Amino acid sequence: MTNDVMVIGEHFQGALSQITLELLGKARELAGQLDGKVEAVLLGHGVEPLAAELGAADRLSIADHPLLEHFVPETYEAVIAQRIKQAGPRLVLLGSTSVGLDLIGPLSVRAAVPCFDNCTSLQVREGRVVAISQLYGGKIFAEYAVPETTALVAVVPGSFPAEPGKAAGAPEVLRLAAPPAPRTTFRKLIEPPPGDVDVSKVPLLVAVGRGIQNADNIPLAEELAETLGGAVCASRPVIDQGWLPLTRQVGKSGVTVKPKLYLALGISGAPEHVEGMKQSELIIAVNTDAKAPIFGLAHYGAVADAVEIIPLLTEQIRAASG
């Protein structure tokens, strides 16, 4: 085993995912402390242009093959497992994402290495790698030492800054072998219905959660958003009820947003949601439960019924903006 830190790169629609830069930055820091190298692994078809963004790595392993054009868990996993066995890194960092979540289980078994999920913090302390994972809907955190073998760690997006991962450099490039014929095949990509607002580009967001109670209260939130000149987004429960379209979902398997204002109304702050909005510049949360995790993250909080606050706030803002 080496002291290297491996990062499994992710990309979607031809663009490198933010999480990959976050992981690269962290990998640099850890590799420095562990006295190892950073290796980025990139799988896909025609991904050569993305390699330029992975300059922070010392080594870049690329598998480029038509079968890898779209993410097919089995195929990706076979290639990566092969590489892990070959390289024997100290740590393999993945995103706790649509991609990483499908990989760590099979990888853990196939490469016979331990794996950890929901990680939000990684540090080297006295030569040990100490990690923290968030569990139970963000209500409990667990701290543990990552065993001193090769280990897989899936990191919650937004846990580390992306900036250090953007460092320029000229990594050595390695070509990985083509994948075996898979039992899983890609059929098609279904894009979100067009024409809806892209909430990741709206600077002022009114976000609603379970506390909005029912569909009848959605127009209240829309009115508030309109008054502010922003848009409405939501956490998963609201989307699952069909009260707002999928395009408005913030968090895991939704959109990641970084608005100037994130007004979290009736949102408890489950980690799946938080990872999509925690980088907002100003977070103001209103929730009836004083113990809701959202208050741990928000800049300002108020314990109150969101449904009650929304119309009052609309009124106030209308008055203030004349």
Add this chain to the structure above:
Amino acid sequence: MKIAVLIKQVPDLVEGLEIDASGKALDQDSLRYIISEADDHALEQALLIRERTGASVDVFALDVGEARDSLTTALAKGAERVTLVAAGLEAAPGSHALAELFAGVLRPQNFDLILTGVRAIDDLDGSLGGLLAGLLELPYVGLIRKVETGPGGETAIVQKEFPGGFITELEVKLPAVLGIQSAEQPPRYVPVSRLRQVMKTAKIGEQAVEPPQAQPIAVERLFKPEEGAGASMLEGTPEELAKQIAGLLAERHLLKG
């Protein structure tokens, strides 16, 4: 077609969680278990497939917490058979241990489709589905929102979620393991009268297994995030709160005009 659904018990967050004296585990006495939400969706998805294709649905649960109740509910919802896997454990084990137990139980049974929730709130060492697929050497796809069976029941056509509302459709050759994020419709309600009828006649199969080999993760400490650590809390009547929030926005020039 034979479908297996694996359901696991997780602590019910409604009841609040306490950390025990060791500081390394949850206080078992204050815990109340409930079926993991995504597993409930996996069961629903299996039942929907059954209604469309006439497949059989077997449900397995490890004997922890209220597993027996969850299995009874599964029967009342329409599962053919339910099995309690008894490994003599007091608390829910880690995902590796769970995968090891279920792999042992499922390996001889030749299921075409194994469904489970894509993740659970207590997943620390990965999630059951992917680990189990690894052990059984079957294909795995997670974060699934829809499952249909392909021609001849040879494959499953699944929709997998990606950020931003994107979905990819994949075709998986069976047998396979699928990690369900949400079923095509919310889990069905079981009226209590039916539940009670089923309770009287329910046949919950039991299968004793050896305790798992996989070692639990050596958690060094558990801690709760500080309550409201980040937020400065506003106080007052709803009207006053609304005024204060509007004030905050105005200070930061976030208001129009």
Add this chain to the structure above:
Amino acid sequence: MMPTLIRFGPVPGWAILWVVFLAAAGIFAWRVTTLIRLLLLGRYENRFDRIPQRIWRVVVYILGQRRMLEEPLIGLPHLLIFYGFLMFLLSTNSMLLSGLLPFLHLPTVDENRFLAPVVDVFGVLVLAGLAVSSFRRFILRPAGLQRTIDATIVNSLIASLMVTFLLAEAFRSVGAGAALKGASTQESVWAPFGNWLAGVFSGYPALVVHATGLYYFFWWVHILTVLGFLVYLPYSKHLHLLAAPFSVFFSRLEHPGMLRPGVLLEGGMGAGRLNELTWRQLLAAFACAECGRCERACPSFQVGEPCSPRQLVHNLKMQLFLCGKVMMSGVPASKLDKETCLLEGLIPRNELWTCTTCRACANRCPVFNEHLSITIDLRRRLVERGELDKRLEEALRNLGRYGNSFGQSERKRAIWTQGLDFKPKDARKQPVQWLWYLGEYNCYHPALHPVTRSLARILQAAEVDYGILYEAERNSGNDTRRVGEEGLFEMLRERNTAVLRAADFKDLFTMDPHVYNTLKNEYPELNHGRHRILHHTELLAGMFQQGRLKAARRLSYGVTYHDPCYLGRYNGVYEPPRAVLKALGLKVKEMPRSRSFSFCCGGGGGRVWMEETGEAHSRPSESRVREAAALDGVQVLVVACPKDHVMFSEAVKTAGLEGKLAVKDLTELVAEAI
């Protein structure tokens, strides 16, 4: 001479009358038999007990027309028409009998010096009644009353019966007078209107000459109309005339707060098909006169929700006529799928879910139809099939798991006690005189915590020995039962009963009328006279009466009081809350809809757990707070139900009445005054 002694060509009149009579009677009998067979499709239900009580109901509500008279504008005309009809039943039968048997010279009513004037007067009164009722139906057009062809035909038929009777009577008199020239034209029988008409006609020689002929003519028209009516009646909505007395006689005598338990049939819990309702539930279809009282009282209908008790019964009737016949022919119901399934057929689902179970409809139904029992039986089947609102599912799941619809931990049941400087006794651990059963709204709803605490402080001040059950208390199940989740209700009742039996207490009180209703009427093991079950307004009224509570200062609000459905209409508790307000020195100004006419807040029957349909133009609670605010000098709407408190507080905001009207629980006023 009897008009049937004339001949129509070779055929004597009486022979023709026999033929027509036998045909009409035959059709009538066949139709009635069919109707009874349709009823027998329903399940058996014993309504043959307590006969004297049943007879008394018929006396009060059929002969006394008590519920009809609640709306005097139609109640009085109906009373006249009803008694007129009874009189004419006598008179017309005697006419018919003597017409059929002309040679026997049977005595007739119009020759009887006592009966003739009565019939004569009623003939005119009925016409007057018809005029008023037609004016109301066709000109005033009250809500819930349809202007159907059926109604027009029946009104015209009755009117022509009266007119032909009076004309026949008058011409008979004129004819008789002409025959006895010189003698007194005044008959020995006094019939004011007939005689007056006769007097008028006598002034026209042409009429006098043909008087006997005209008498025969109107006699025949009258009799043929009667026989026509006999045939038409069982096919029209005036079937109620036949069915209503039975409907009232077989009405439910049990306490209205005790819902009929759900029965597990082959097809499942409750009812989904015609033959899964009971015969008495089916009888509603025949007894309903479509008078619309239920619609006018229904809060959901009033705000435009797809909910109408009248339509429900009408649909039942349509279904019974449409599919019942097929079922009668022996085709098993299971073969008839859609048509015989009430749920798939004519009764739309959302109409079943929008009912608040406030019982305003059943409380006013003149024929004692049991709309609620039908609605809830159908809901039971929907629940069984899992076809329910997602929010309702969530509430029920929470009730099953946590014992409350809020989905909160049982351990937080006593969270409201935070902020009290004393701790209520734990009734599970020590004996208490009073057990306070809180109900989940008072426990968990943050807006109600101050109200709940105010009662605790009053009781503390008055040194009442009471205790609460802390986390052992669960939802009592009143509304759970009414949304049709009978199994869950039973489960909650079992658990609560076990907890209550283990506790050592003398009597019980609660602030929640829903809890009050079910504990009082639907927890047989709790009752048996061992414990008194009181609403807190009853408890407080008693304490004021005994002098244990005294108002230290007079309150100067103008107040009105809202009668909660489950306290007032269901359990008849109207006076105690008013007595408390009086003891506080407050004068209650009553709303137009008060006491048994009280208007539901819209939250009962599990409605608080369901999505709004989006079809209503407003909410019942808004209508109610506007009603309160419209009263002169009223600033406070006093409530005695936690759901009312929540619903009305919200409605005051949405109706824009903030600052004009405040919603307060009776308890809050007491706390202010003592």
